[in-house]
Amino acid sequence: MARNPHIIQLPRWAIPENQVTDERLFLNRRKFLTQSTLVATAAYLPMLASAKVGDLADRLSGATKTVSHNEKLTRFEDVSGYNNFYELGTDKGDPAANAEALRTDPWSISVEGECQNPGKLTFEDLIAGQTMEERIYKLRCVEAWSMIIPWSGFPLASLLKKFQPTSDAKYVSFETLYDKSRPLPGQRRNVIDWPYREGLRMDEAMHPLTFVAVGLYGKPIPNQNGAPLRLVVPWKYGFKSIKSIVKIKFTRDQPQTSWNMLAPQEYGFYSNVNPEVDHPRWSQKRERRIGELFRVRTEMLNGYAPEVAELYKGMDLQKYF
Template identity: 65%
Template sequence: MFTSKFTKTYSLSSPLKESDVTPESSYLNRRSFLMAASLPFIGNSYSAHAALAGFDAKASSAKTSHTVEGEKLNSFEDITQYNNFYELGTAKTDPYKNADALVTEPWSVAIEGHCAKPGTYTLEDIIKPHAFEERIYRLRCVEAWSMVVPWLGFSLADLLTRFEPTSKAKYVAFETLYDPKNPLPGQNRPVIDWPYREGLRMDEAMHPLSFMALGLYGKSLPNQNGAPLRLVVPWKYGFKSIKSIVKIRFVESMPKTSWNMLQASEYGFYSNVNPSVSHPRWSQSRERRLGELFKRPTLMFNGYEKDVASLYKGMDLKKYF
């Protein structure tokens, strides 16, 4: 069972046993990772935001609240060196190579729209009230590759409820960092209409699987993975899990989202993982797990069907893809 502080109790389909998915040889030693998180990191992949008061203490006390059965975690190198983050470049290795271009201190998030407590909140404001959890989730890219990631963070529902959304808030819209006077390397090209935008229906956002990540493998998020704050929605294609969030807006109508704006026939607003609905240019029935030689079948809703299918009861998932 999983109970979000502000939502009803859900019975999740995966048991909460870290030993089922994380053998010691794959995860090394959890405490070693947490100890390493408190040490300076040499290289270009980390922001300094872990220095925020209490981050290390929260990380070291985090409990694994969700995992996936029978699957191994991808390596730290897989997760941090193979990314889509077009703000830092369009090649898979560009985000890692260009990670230093993303400056994450200071950082603030604007809360806007239909809520009782709008305003601009520092990252410390965002983090402070929340205990951290570790959640091991599958990540499935629309490009048909996948990985398994041990995220560190807290429930999106717990965060959103703090701002007291009103009854007019039917959707939540998110935006990524964009400063046109000082763009990130990838933002010098009109790949999309910057800033990057994403959104969820309110019931999706309040579902207990929806997660705000500030770290992975017990460490603060590397820049290339969306530091300092990113969304994780594990039953949707990866591009829905927007990175480096600077704005959250409660809105009444379905918000515009970047890939849907660019090519609506290929990227629907919902973008739930669905092996029976092909992308116009490739099948979604199988996927390539990073580190594996052979492709594997793609699972409906990325394996979270029992948890989230009720959100879409009565919807034609070929029409509302």
């Protein structure tokens, strides 16, 4: 039998595609038809209307499939309708309701700091030449809930290498869109110190599991999920996977991160999924998949310990949480 050119050899964390739930099964529920469909469709339009990115949906649908989880996918309606994206509001339904406020075309990203090729790229330039992959990753939030999502995009390392970080680059930081002259609905409140900031150590950023997502379920990312591109770091809590990125900076020193700045006693810089380190206000030992009733045991490093535990060898993970 001829080998499908869009399928690659699966790593340890992969599963057969026949265990992936058909997206069509997720599109029939009443709530999605009456509310989420309109919001999600409106969120896609800014990207799909652009001639410059008109082939993005085709590229995503033809992405090399690296299926990477053995659990049932979260319903699309929940992925697109139950979000943490404070720029669009603090309630879980606010991002979907306010999605149209986020304008993603045109979009550009500035890259600066300890690198040989700093500059500013449009979204189109940024994804040009990238080989699209589809990966299924778990996204876990600190409130003891999680989602299993089929992301489309490419490894962060393939993007960062283009800017040739120097040996002085020990960390990489990210910022989300913040226009003071036209703040997004959630940015009109001083919930956090805007713009939203995140950061990784360089070895974390260059790890092959660290992913730049530009799509989910084979379509461009809806605005409420962080269009037009976001970070996915699957062994960390969801707030590390910063949305709607406009700035990347290579730094010598550990950068400030929004939740660590806001509540350092609750949110550490590393924010690795560690069931042995409880949040001060709740246990992290068990989690509930959005859309399911019962909780399950939380896995160390979100189940990716065989791939990433070496990054933290010799570190006190109770201290560096």
